[in-house]
Every structure is written in structure tokens, then in C-alpha cells.
């Protein structure tokens with residue numbers, strides 16, 4: 001059996017894969033098992049921050065791997081403290097809980113918010129308001145947080161205590177907050193899986209005002225938007241707000257699984273020994289990789305993200321076959337006249353990998369994709385959309 005046949009036989013059928021077997025990569029180039037070269041504009045869904053098989057990252061990871069791969073959270077280790085210090089210094093958050101994925105980072109945020117509200121106002125203050133069209137993960141609780149029925153069907157009953165406000169509708173948010181005993185408001189600054197839709201600045205400001213006035217926690221889900229992707233280290237920084245809790249994962253580890261829940265001043269001491277935990281959380285190898293990634297997301301790199309973003313937008317806005325371009329930095333959604341799947345296939349045939357978000361094409365290239373490769377890939381993409 002070949003790889004596709006074995007996958008069909010032995011892997012649970014949860015993914016509709018593209019018909020390519022990826023064998024290796026270097027930077028923003030990936031190679032199929034048949035040797036075909038692709039320019040990668042997907043980075044494993046915003047994970048490979050500096051591309052594939054990045055040498056600096058490999059050195060950091062393998063150096064740690066040669067020392068110790070795991071120790072459990074029964075003992076102190078250095079890599080998680082270095083990463084937590086770096087995250088706190090760059091965000092102003094106070095403490096960090098490490099886990100292994102975005103869903104787990106959000107689970108931790110929800111637990112922190114409920115514990116804080118229970119202690120401050122009473123256990124009945126347990127509702128988390130999230131936004132319609134949001135995506136927060138696949139566990140039963142983060143599915144409940146996800147404001148899209150299509151993900152809920154088949155898995156009911158979900159965790160109770162969630163209500164959904166319409167994105168960019170302040171009145172609806174106020175109503176939902178008033179109708180519930182609310183612990184927190186949770187949101188993505190740019191709804192990624194929902195179609196790469198940035199929240200409007202006035203709406204984000206309103207979230208901050210309501211949260212402040214009512215002593216409700218503000219949770220920014222930066223799983224996809226985080227770690228330089230939008231041109232700032234975290235997307236909330238584009239909006240001038242200070243969340244109480246920031247969650248991230250995906251690009252933080254540069255390709256190794258890690259989730260981080262950053263706790264601000266109000267909630268920094270909400271957890272006590274035994275109230276939360278994770279066997280692999282803070283794994284030294286993943287943390288060493290993340291320290292390397294984070295230390296390299298410099299102002300210069302962020303400027304490069306903005307520059308590449310401007311280039312893509314200027315190429316695609318008003319291009320034939322392109323209806324709209326949404327998003328921030330190197331997290332862009334392109335609505336096209338042709339069906340998105342058709343364009344994805346045409347790009348793939350012509351050596352460019354792009355992915356989907358709802359009915360749009362989603363572009364999530366490496367933060368350091370060489371301009372020449374980006375220009376080549378965008379030319380292929382434009383042609384697939386209907387241009388020359």
C-alpha cells in the first residue's frame with residue numbers, strides 16, 4: 001500500500017486531505033514524494049513561523065533534545081521559565097500556563113475565568129460570551145465556545161455556560177452580557193477559521209469598556225493571530241487594548257506542539273497547586289523551540305510582515321477574479337469569483353500551496369518568506385483567480 005492507501009485504511013477519517021504527500025521542506029519550499037516543489041503559503045496552518053526545517057530552530061530544539069526531552073512538572077526546568085519570562089516581558093502579562101495546543105490553551109483560559117469570577121462574584125457567574133462565527137477548538141468545551149452550530153451538531157450536549165454575541169454588534173454584546181451572569185468575553189481579533197475577518201476597532205474598544213465597567217475578564221484567543229502573524233507580536237496590540245488573558249499556540253512552537261495561556265494582573269494567582277495541570281505542558285524541547293521563535297520575532301521581522309502584507313494586498317486588490325481581500329499582516333483571506341477549491345487545485349498543480357477558510361482562500365505564509373518566492377507564488381495565484 002502507498003501512503004494514501006494506508007492513510008485511508010488506518011487514519012481516522014477526520015481530514016479531507018489534498019492529494020499531495022509532503023516529504024520534506026526548506027524555508028518556504030516544500031517537496032512532495034514525487035520531488036515536485038511547492039511554494040508554501042499555508043505554513044501548516046500558521047505553525048511553521050519561519051518555514052520548514054529552519055536551521056536556527058533545529059539547532060535550538062536539538063540542543064535541548066540532547067540534554068533532556070522531558071522531566072514532568074514535578075521538577076523545575078529552565079526552558080519553560082525562559083519562555084514564560086520572554087512572553088511576560090513582551091506582553092505585560094504576569095504569569096503563563098503551558099499546555100500542548102490551542103484548544104488546551106483556551107480550556108485553561110476558561111477555567112481561569114470561571115475560578116476568578118466564582119471567587120470574586122459567586123459560582124453562578126460562569127458564562128463566557130464568545131462571538132458568532134468564532135473558532136476556539138475541538139474539545140467539548142472549546143466547541144461550546146465556538147460560535148458556529150455546524151461544529152456542534154453530532155456532539156451534543158456540550159459544556160454549558162456559553163452564549164454568543166454577533167461580532168461587531170456592540171448592542172448585541174451588551175444584551176448578551178446583561179442577560180447572563182458573565183465571567184468573561186472571549187474573542188479572536190481576526191476570526192481565522194470563520195473567514196479571516198478582523199474585528200472592527202470600535203467593537204474591540206467596546207469589549208474593553210464593557211469588561212472594565214463590569215469587572216468581566218477579556219480573553220484574547222491569539223492561537224492563530226499570535227506570534228507575529230498580523231504584523232504585531234499579538235493581534236490585540238493592533239487595537240490598543242490590554243486583555244486579562246491571552247491564549248496562543250500554533251506558531252509559538254514553530255512546528256512543535258505548545259499552547260500558552262498568559263494570565264494578566266487580575267488572574268495571575270487564580271490557580272493554586274492541583275487546580276490545573278498537564279503532563280506534557282512546558283515540555284523542555286517545545287519550550288526551547290518556542291524561545292528560539294519568539295526571540296526572532298523582532299521589530300524588523302514584524303516590519304517585514306507588514307511589507308509582505310502590503311505587497312500581497314496591492315497585487316490582489318482589484319485583480320481580475322478577486323472580489324475582496326481581508327485580514328491583517330500575513331493572515332489574509334481572499335474572496336474569489338471562482339470556487340475556492342478550484343483555485344486551490346490550480347495553484348497546487350502549478351506549485352503553490354494555499355488553504356481555505358470558509359469560501360475564501362487563506363494565505364498564511366512564513367513571516368520570513370523570501371520576497372522573490374512570494375512574488376512568484378502570488379503571480380501563480382493571480383493567474384488561478386482569472387488573471388493573466
Ligand SMILES: Cc1ncc(COP(=O)(O)O)c(C=O)c1O
Pocket residue numbers: 101102103104106135136137138188192193221222223224225249250
Ligand atoms: C483561533 C483558534 N483557536 C483555537 C484553535 C484550536 O487550536 P488547536 O488545533 O491547536 O487545538 C484554532 C485552530 O485553528 C484557532 O484558529
